[in-house]
Structure formats: structure tokens, C-alpha cells
Amino acid sequence: MTAGDVAPTPQRRRPAAGAFLKLFLRNRLAAAGAILLTAVVLLSVLAPLLPLQDPYAQDTAQKFLRPFSPGHLLGTDHLGRDILSRLIWGTRLSLVVGLVASFGAAFFGSVIGITAGYFGGRTDNWLMRAIDMLMAFPYILLALAIVAALGPGLVNALIAVAVVNIPFFARNIRGVTVTLAHKEFVDAARLAGMTDLRIMVSEILPNVLPVIVIAMSTTVGWMILETAGLSFLGLGSQPPVADLGSMLGEGRNALITDPHASIVPGLMIFVIVMSVNLLGDGIRDALDPRLRSGALTRPMARTIVDRNAVPQPPADPALLNVQELRTEFRVGSRTLKALSGVTLQVRPGECLGLIGESGSGKSVTALSVMGLVASPPGVIAGGAVRYAGTEVLGAPFSELRKLRGDRISYIFQDPLATLHPLYRVGDQIVEAIQAHHAVSKSKARARALELLEAVRIPNASSRIDNFPHELSGGMRQRVGIAMALVNEPDLIIADEPTTALDVTVQAQILSLLDDLRRERGVAILFITHDFGVVAQLCDRIAVMYAGRIVETGPTAAILADPAHPYTRRLIACVPELGEGQRELHAIPGLPPAVDDLPPGCAFAPRCDKAQPACRTGEIPLDAFGSERAVRCLFPESDQAGGAA
Amino acid sequence: MGSYILKRLLAAIPVILGITVIVFLIMSLIPGDPATAILGSYATPENVEKLNRDLGLDKPLVQQYFIWLGNMLQGDFGRSFSLNRPVLDEVLERFGATLVLAGTSLVICSILGIIAGVVSAARQYGVADKAITFIVLIGISIPSFFLGMMMILLFAVNLRWLPVSGMYAIYGGGDLPDLIRHLLMPATALAVVATGVIARLSRSAMLEVLRQDFIRTARAKGVTERNVIWRHALKAAMVSIIPVIGVQAGFVLSGAVYIETVFQWPGVGRMLVTAILTRDILLVQGGVVIVAACYVLFNLAVDVAQSLLDPRVTT
Numbered sequence: 001m002t003a004g005d006v007a008p009t010p011q012r013r014r015p016a017a018g019a020f021l022k023l024f025l026r027n028r029l030a031a032a033g034a035i036l037l038t039a040v041v042l043l044s045v046l047a048p049l050l051p052l053q054d055p056y057a058q059d060t061a062q063k064f065l066r067p068f069s070p071g072h073l074l075g076t077d078h079l080g081r082d083i084l085s086r087l088i089w090g091t092r093l094s095l096v097v098g099l100v101a102s103f104g105a106a107f108f109g110s111v112i113g114i115t116a117g118y119f120g121g122r123t124d125n126w127l128m129r130a131i132d133m134l135m136a137f138p139y140i141l142l143a144l145a146i147v148a149a150l151g152p153g154l155v156n157a158l159i160a161v162a163v164v165n166i167p168f169f170a171r172n173i174r175g176v177t178v179t180l181a182h183k184e185f186v187d188a189a190r191l192a193g194m195t196d197l198r199i200m201v202s203e204i205l206p207n208v209l210p211v212i213v214i215a216m217s218t219t220v221g222w223m224i225l226e227t228a229g230l231s232f233l234g235l236g237s238q239p240p241v242a243d244l245g246s247m248l249g250e251g252r253n254a255l256i257t258d259p260h261a262s263i264v265p266g267l268m269i270f271v272i273v274m275s276v277n278l279l280g281d282g283i284r285d286a287l288d289p290r291l292r293s294g295a296l297t298r299p300m301a302r303t304i305v306d307r308n309a310v311p312q313p314p315a316d317p318a319l320l321n322v323q324e325l326r327t328e329f330r331v332g333s334r335t336l337k338a339l340s341g342v343t344l345q346v347r348p349g350e351c352l353g354l355i356g357e358s359g360s361g362k363s364v365t366a367l368s369v370m371g372l373v374a375s376p377p378g379v380i381a382g383g384a385v386r387y388a389g390t391e392v393l394g395a396p397f398s399e400l401r402k403l404r405g406d407r408i409s410y411i412f413q414d415p416l417a418t419l420h421p422l423y424r425v426g427d428q429i430v431e432a433i434q435a436h437h438a439v440s441k442s443k444a445r446a447r448a449l450e451l452l453e454a455v456r457i458p459n460a461s462s463r464i465d466n467f468p469h470e471l472s473g474g475m476r477q478r479v480g481i482a483m484a485l486v487n488e489p490d491l492i493i494a495d496e497p498t499t500a501l502d503v504t505v506q507a508q509i510l511s512l513l514d515d516l517r518r519e520r521g522v523a524i525l526f527i528t529h530d531f532g533v534v535a536q537l538c539d540r541i542a543v544m545y546a547g548r549i550v551e552t553g554p555t556a557a558i559l560a561d562p563a564h565p566y567t568r569r570l571i572a573c574v575p576e577l578g579e580g581q582r583e584l585h586a587i588p589g590l591p592p593a594v595d596d597l598p599p600g601c602a603f604a605p606r607c608d609k610a611q612p613a614c615r616t617g618e619i620p621l622d623a624f625g626s627e628r629a630v631r632c633l634f635p636e637s638d639q640a641g642g643a644a
Numbered sequence: 645m646g647s648y649i650l651k652r653l654l655a656a657i658p659v660i661l662g663i664t665v666i667v668f669l670i671m672s673l674i675p676g677d678p679a680t681a682i683l684g685s686y687a688t689p690e691n692v693e694k695l696n697r698d699l700g701l702d703k704p705l706v707q708q709y710f711i712w713l714g715n716m717l718q719g720d721f722g723r724s725f726s727l728n729r730p731v732l733d734e735v736l737e738r739f740g741a742t743l744v745l746a747g748t749s750l751v752i753c754s755i756l757g758i759i760a761g762v763v764s765a766a767r768q769y770g771v772a773d774k775a776i777t778f779i780v781l782i783g784i785s786i787p788s789f790f791l792g793m794m795m796i797l798l799f800a801v802n803l804r805w806l807p808v809s810g811m812y813a814i815y816g817g818g819d820l821p822d823l824i825r826h827l828l829m830p831a832t833a834l835a836v837v838a839t840g841v842i843a844r845l846s847r848s849a850m851l852e853v854l855r856q857d858f859i860r861t862a863r864a865k866g867v868t869e870r871n872v873i874w875r876h877a878l879k880a881a882m883v884s885i886i887p888v889i890g891v892q893a894g895f896v897l898s899g900a901v902y903i904e905t906v907f908q909w910p911g912v913g914r915m916l917v918t919a920i921l922t923r924d925i926l927l928v929q930g931g932v933v934i935v936a937a938c939y940v941l942f943n944l945a946v947d948v949a950q951s952l953l954d955p956r957v958t959t
């Protein structure tokens with residue numbers, strides 16, 4: 001393998017640039033919306049001052065003049081009236097009607113919402129029931145019923161549109177009011193003897209005002225469109241007065257012969273609604289911090305690989321060879337170095353325990369092996385992962401996919417979150433088989449059942465048709481293990497598989513894993529923060545701290561005589577192996593943030609043996625005895641002369 | 645499952661009753677003498693008196709409501725004076741045409757919207773995503789009635805591919821291909837806005853789901869990326885997409901009023917508009933109650949569909 005292998009790895013850094021571009025574009029679109037809307041509003045506000053013709057002046061001799069006719073820039077309508085003038089006056093009317101409807105809905109919606117939210121209890125219950133009833137209608141039916149009762153006309157259409165939108169305001173504002181109604185300042189006002197009405201107006205209202213404004217800005221476009229729609233149907237503004245909707249409705253009668261009389265007002269409605277939408281989207285995006293932080297991006301099928309060179313293959317013919325692995329998280333302009341050169345090997349049939357506090361990078365190491373680190377923001381920035389001698393990080397995706405779940409499989413921590421909630425567990429196992437082997441569904445199912453029995457699920461033949469939420473945590477994890485075993489992999493990567501379980505179930509799962517390993521000869525990379533678990537299961541240990549391996553060697557040797565001060569402290573924290581609380585939080589100080597590593601030894605701030613030399617320069621992982629290695633300038637040892 | 649459906653059905657009854665109350669209250673806003681309003685200005689005094697007796701219009705409001713409700717429960721929604729036939733017959737006949745139109749639209753917007761949203765999410769920030777986002781933005785901004793008119797100009801008048809309006813050809817029509825030719829434009833015009841809304845929501849639902857742990861599990865199993873997106877992620881995203889489709893059904897039904905007018909589709913929406921313009925109050929009243937009640941039942945069906953998809957709902 002050479003550096004040439006890096007070339008075909010997919011998209012480097014493009015998503016970050018794309019995200020930025022998109023935000024920029026969105027802002028530009030929002031600005032375009034703002035400009036358009038301002039222009040439209042200005043035109044309609046200034047309508048009386050503009051040198052426009054009389055919008056009502058009929059001249060049947062001049063009817064249906066085309067646009068760009070002399071004296072009539074946009075032509076004339078069926079009565080020979082100037083379309084430009086009618087358009088601007090119509091826009092003015094539509095905007096006014098939409099705004100008034102919006103204010104009306106906001107006012108009554110707020111009154112209902114604040115009343116319901118403030119008083120709570122039965123008042124709230126009845127008001128919200130009534131609101132729910134209103135919402136049970138398709139909106140136009142309600143509007144039509146109101147117009148039918150009051151009679152067609154612009155004011156009645158406006159009332160109808162406002163009423164239809166009241167529930168939206170009432171619900172939103174009630175929600176906010178409920179959270180405010182029991183705040184201290186409201187209680188204080190009550191104690192001060194203020195009347196309920198005064199509290200609602202002077203204490204609550206100012207606090208819900210932003211919600212009202214936002215709700216108005218999101219609905220005003222709708223209301224303009226809805227009133228225009230009612231006018232279009234002939235139920236709104238009545239001739240000769242025309243808003244945009246009734247202009248379009250009148251134009252429709254001559255759609256085929258003189259389409260311009262329809263196209264002009266139709267386009268205007270489109271422009272208004274579009275600019276309102278653009279502006280609204282822009283504001284919403286700008287207010288959404290998740291968009292900027294990149295939290296709304298979805299992980300791709302594999303972690304992005306962006307490395308300069310691939311390390312030479314090692315002499316050690318292990319099953320899994322991780323070399324100098326460097327995985328980073330790139331968020332905006334920041335880079336968090338989660339792994340700074342992790343090297344480890346797993347031999348066939350061996351169990352390696354990877355141990356460390358949370359944030360040490362042990363899970364990132366596990367996920368990097370098969371390119372499962374969420375990406376973006378994850379990027380593998382250097383190193384290599386070799387499975388049976390083949391480099392996998394640079395391999396084509398189809399090759400990587402064939403390894404996943406077939407030769408190397410995973411068991412994850414929380415089986416409720418990691419199993420698909422809507423598929424039966426049996427089907428999820430069947431899928432794992434069929435992803436790699438062309439076998440019939442019934443054969444795969446028989447195999448799944450066999451595995452469920454092998455992981456000692458009682459009543460496996462009925463459990464196989466359960467959904468994950470119908471199983472206990474321990475059962476779910478057994479399903480996860482069955483799924484990992486189903487294709488007889490060479491290596492299982494188990495990422496804290498027992499952490500979410502209670503102690504008895506933990507012990508059962510561990511002994512199950514141990515049995516399966518001995519029976520099937522499968523190698524395990526076991527990620528944990530728990531030395532007790534490691535002692536029970538693993539042949540060798542690798543201790544991680546701040547994205548590096550700080551000590552590695554045979555389990556018994558390290559447990560008996562830890563060389564790194566950090567390992568020593570970890571082991572000292574374990575009260576009694578195999579029992580009780582075995583969390584790793586008893587060490588003073590916090591693990592360092594991986595974006596702010598001190599020079600030299602990362603453990604120095606928490607180490608009581610630290611010397612000035614520890615704080616300068618890179619500290620290598622040196623051999624310590626024949627089978628061990630340690631990353632420390634002053635390793636501790638009970639046996640003298642262990643250090644190289 | 646059966647008990648769940650029953651529970652939902654029982655819960656729908658007060659909602660439908662509430663709908664009748666609201667419609668009744670709105671109709672009681674009619675200014676002037678209701679009997680005259682219902683019968684129109686050419687009503688004879690005898691007819692006015694008979695209607696007053698039938699509907700109990702001389703009784704107190706509460707009693708009037710129960711008389712009206714009782715009549716409806718017996719299938720008597722009154723007579724339309726402008727059409728001179730029972731309201732129920734007219735509404736049911738017209739509602740069939742609306743269901744064909746709105747149903748087709750709903751199918752179109754659900755399928756296209758979901759596909760667009762999934763593709764958009766799977767190619768987030770790619771060219772396809774940006775193109776879809778832009779088209780969706782235009783789609784949700786076009787008033788459906790204007791779009792319908794422009795489609796008539798282009799496809800019926802200029803290109804002569806499709807008929808201008810109506811549900812069937814007057815001569816020699818009436819078969820399925822004829823219906824489809826007439827249905828194509830109005831159903832599409834009606835679907836555009838809802839497609840955009842569903843696409844937007846499907847995209848964000850997919851982005852949300854694709855970050856979940858079970859997606860990583862599927863990838864760790866070696867499931868092909870196509871199955872990860874279209875089976876694992878979409879199935880989970882459907883849990884939040886289905887309610888949106890339920891809400892959009894209300895908007896499609898509402899939009900049908902405009903589209904039926906533009907394309908002269910003989911549906912209940914156009915019937916309501918005509919009834920309002922001719923002041924045929926009983927027809928409006930009956931039409932609104934029947935369609936709104938059906939919409940409630942439709943939403944119930946959506947809830948049931950949701951529970952079939954998500955076993956966690958009913959347990």
C-alpha cells in the first residue's frame with residue numbers, strides 16, 4: 001500500500017464548505033425576499049402619490065389592450081381599465097386585508113391563549129376543547145361557512161380568514177403562557193394585589209409578545225393568500241373594487257383569449273407569497289443555532305478519510321492492525337483531535353480490552369475501524385486500519401460494506417437505541433444474514449432462531465417476533481450479540497456492551513460473551529471503562545487517555561503491576577474486582593478536553609509524579625519488559641529494572 | 645388493535661358533535677329572518693311558515709339545535725331550494741367527485757413529497773438537495789388556483805394535450821382513460837403545495853433519523869446504503885411524516901375548492917361556492933357538516949395507520 005491509495009477516498013471537507021455556502025445562499029435568498037417585499041409594500045403605500053390612472057375608469061373601446069400598449073404599461077382589462085393601476089391598488093388592498101386579518105387573529109388568539117394559559121384548570125380545558133373543535137375542520141370549510149352566514153364581501157372574507165387562524169395563535173400563546181403563569185414575577189404581582197387582568201396585560205403580555213410577532217410573521221403570507229383566494233372565488237371583494245384575488249378571478253373569464261389579465265395579478269400574488277416565505281425561512285434559519293453548528297447534518301455511509309499518507313504495513317501479522325490512527329471532529333473552523341495516533345493489534349481468537357474514561361477516545365477508536373464515526377463532523381485524518389493484511393480505510397465502499405457485520409461485527413452499548421424500534425428483532429437478525437449471504441428468508445430465520453437460542457434467550461421461538469421495546473434490557477443485548485455473531489465473524493468490536501445493564505445482567509452477558517469466544521474462537525475488541533469487566537474477559541489490555549494509548553500489556557501483568565501512573569490510579573479506584581461500583585470517577589481532576597491538550601504528557605496536570613520534563617515534547621510509547629509498553633517518562637513498577 | 649380503533653372511534657364522536665355545534669352557531673349569525681334566508685327572497689309566506697315549523701325556527705336556540713341534529717341523524721339534511729333536491733343526495737354525489745380529485749392529489753403529493761425529501765436528505769448539501777430545495781420553495785409559493793390557470797393555458801390551450809376542464813368528456817367520455825385525462829391537471833395543480841410541504845418535512849425527519857444509533861447499527865451490519873436510507877431510515881421517519889400527510893389532507897381538501905372552480909370539476913367545493921353565491925343556506929350547512937365529519941374520520945384512519953406502523957403507539 002502506498003500513499004496513492006488515499007486518492008479515491010470520498011469527499012474531503014466539502015460538506016463543511018457546502019454548509020457555509022448554503023447558509024450564505026439562504027441569507028442571500030432571504031435578502032432578496034426582503035428587498036422584493038419592501039418594493040411591493042412601498043409601491044402600495046405610495047399608490048396615492050404615484051402618477052397612476054384611475055383604477056375604475058372604464059373605456060370599453062380600449063378593452064383587453066396587451067401589455068406595453070401606449071399609455072397602458074400592463075395593458076387593460078375587460079372593461080378597458082388600466083391593469084397597472086388596478087394591480088397596485090389591488091396589491092394595496094390585499095396587503096391591508098391580510099395584515100388586518102393577521103392582527104385580528106393575533107388579537108383574539110392571544111386573548112384566548114393567555115386566558116387559558118393563565119387561569120389553567122377548567123377554563124383552560126374548555127377553551128382548548130373549543131379550539132380543538134375549530135381545528136378539526138379543513139380550514140376552508142370553516143371560512144366558507146362563515147362567509148355563507150355573513151354573506152359574500154371583503155370584510156366578511158377578512159373575518160372568516162381571521163377566525164380560521166385564531167386556533168393557531170391561541171395554541172402557541174397558551175403554551176408559552178402556561179410556562180409563565182407560575183413564574184416568580186407573576187406570583188409576586190399576585191401577592192402585590194394586582195388584578196388578574198392587570199397581571200395578564202402588564203406581566204404576561206410583554207413576555208409573550210415575541211411569540212405573537214413570530215406567529216404573525218409566519219401566517220401573514222397565508223392570510224394574504226387566503227383572502228385573495230376567497231376573492232378569487234367571488235366571495236371576497238365585490239366589483240368594482242378589486243384586490244389581487246378578484247382581479248385574477250375576473251381575468252379568468254377571459255383566460256384563453258386574453259391571458260395577460262390573469263397572469264399579471266397571479267404573478268403578483270406569487271411574488272408576495274414567495275418573498276414572505278423567503279424572508280421567513282431566512283429568519284428561522286438564522287435563529288436556529290443547530291444549523292450553524294452543523295448539528296443538522298446527517299452522517300454519511302462511511303467516515304470521511306482525509307489523510308496524507310498511509311503507514312507501511314507492520315511486520316506483525318495480526319488479525320486487526322490499527323496504526324497511528326488519527327480521527328478528528330471538524331466543526332466549522334474548529335478541529336477536535338479525538339485520536340492522536342492510536343496503534344493496537346488484535347490477534348485471532350484474542351480478547352483485547354480497551355479501557356479509559358469517557359472522552360478518552362476509546363469509542364471513537366472502535367467506530368473508526370469500520371468507518372462508522374459520524375461524518376460529518378468526523379474525519380479520519382491519518383493512520384491505517386488493516387484487517388487480515390488489507391487496508392480498509394482507503395478501500396472502496398463496497399469492500400468495506402462486505403467486511404461490516406460479516407468479518408467484523410459490532411455490539412453497541414444501549415440496545416434500545418441501537419436496535420431499529422419498528423422492526424421485529426428476528427427480522428433485524430435475518431437482515432444481517434441476508435446483507436451478506438444469498439439465503440432464503442426461511443433459512444435465515446432458522447439461523448436467527450438458532451443464534452437466539454445460543455445466546456440463551458428463553459422462548460426464543462416466540463421472542464423472535466417481538467419488537468425491541470417488548471424485551472428487557474438484558475434480552476435486547478442478547479439480541480445484539482446474536483446479531484453480531486450470526487455471520488460467524490473473525491472479530492467482534494463490543495463498545496461498552498454491558499454499561500446500560502444492571503449488575504446481575506452484566507455478569508450474565510459477560511459470561512455469555514466469554515463462553516461464545518471460547519466456543520467459536522472469535523476475537524474481541526472490548527471497549528469499557530470498567531477494570532472488573534476487563535479482568536474477567538480480556539487477554540490483554542490497552543489503556544487510553546486523551547486520544548492515545550498510554551499503556552498496554554497482558555491483563556494479569558498490568559493488573560498486578562500497573563506501570564503508568566494513570567493505570568495505577570484507575571486500578572486503585574476499583575474497590576474490589578468483580579463487585580460494586582466500578583466507575584472511573586474517583587480520580588481527582590478532569591480528563592483534558594481533546595481540543596486543548598497540554599504539550600508533553602496529557603496526564604501531567606493530574607499526575608503527582610509529574611516533573612518539568614513531562615511537560616515538554618512528545619512522550620513515546622516505549623517497550624516495558626517483553627510484552628508491555630508504556631507512555632511515561634517515569635513508569636512505576638514494583639519489579640525493579642522493568643523499564644527499557 | 646381492535647380496541648385501539650374502537651377507542652379512537654369513540655373519541656371521534658364528541659369531535660363530530662362539536663363540529664355540528666360550531667356550524668349551527670355560525671349559521672345562527674345569519675342576519676334577518678332565517679327562514680327567508682334559507683328559502684331565498686322569492687319565498688311564499690306559506691313556505692316560510694312551513695319551514696319555521698319543520699326546523700323549529702320559532703323555538704329557542706338550544707331546541708333548534710337538537711331538532712336539526714335529530715333530523716341529520718335520520719339522514720334528513722333538508723332540501724336545497726336552488727337545486728330542488730335533498731341536500732344529502734347532492735352532497736354525496738358531489739363529494740364522490742371531490743374524493744377522486746383530492747384522493748389522487750394526496751397520493752401524488754405523498755409519493756413525490758416523500759421521494760423528494762428522502763433524496764434531498766440523502767444528498768444533503770449536494771446538487772440534488774439544492775435543486776429540490778429551490779423547486780420546493782417555488783412550489784409552496786404558487787397559489788394553486790393561479791398554477792391551475794397557467795396549466796390550462798399551457799397544456800390545454802397551447803399544446804392541446806389535455807382537456808381544458810370538467811371531469812368527463814361530454815361526448816363519448818365516461819371511461820377510466822377519459823377520467824384520467826381530465827384528472828391529470830387539476831390533481832397535479834392541487835398537489836403542488838402539499839408536495840412541497842411534505843418534501844420539506846420528510847427531509848428534516850430523515851435528517852433527524854439518520855443521526856440515530858440504529859442507523860449506525862444497520863451500517864455496522866453491512867446493510868447496503870440504499871436499504872439504510874429507504875428501509876431503515878424511511879420507516880422510522882414515516883412516524884413523523886404520516887401525521888403531516890394527515891394535516892396536508894385538510895389543505896388538499898381546502899385547495900380542492902379553488903381547483904374545482906378553476907377546472908369546473910363537479911365536486912363539493914364548487915357546489916359550496918355556488919351555494920353561497922345563490923344563498924342556498926341548507927346546502928352549505930349540510931355540505932360543511934358532512935365533509936368535516938368525513939375529514940375527522942379520515943384523520944382517525946391516519947392515526948390507525950400510524951399505530952400499524954409503530955407498535956409502540958398502542959401498547
Ligand code: SF4
Nearest residue numbers: 601604607614632633
Ligand atoms: S510522563 Fe510524567 S506526567 Fe506523564 S504520567 Fe508519566 S510521570 Fe506522570
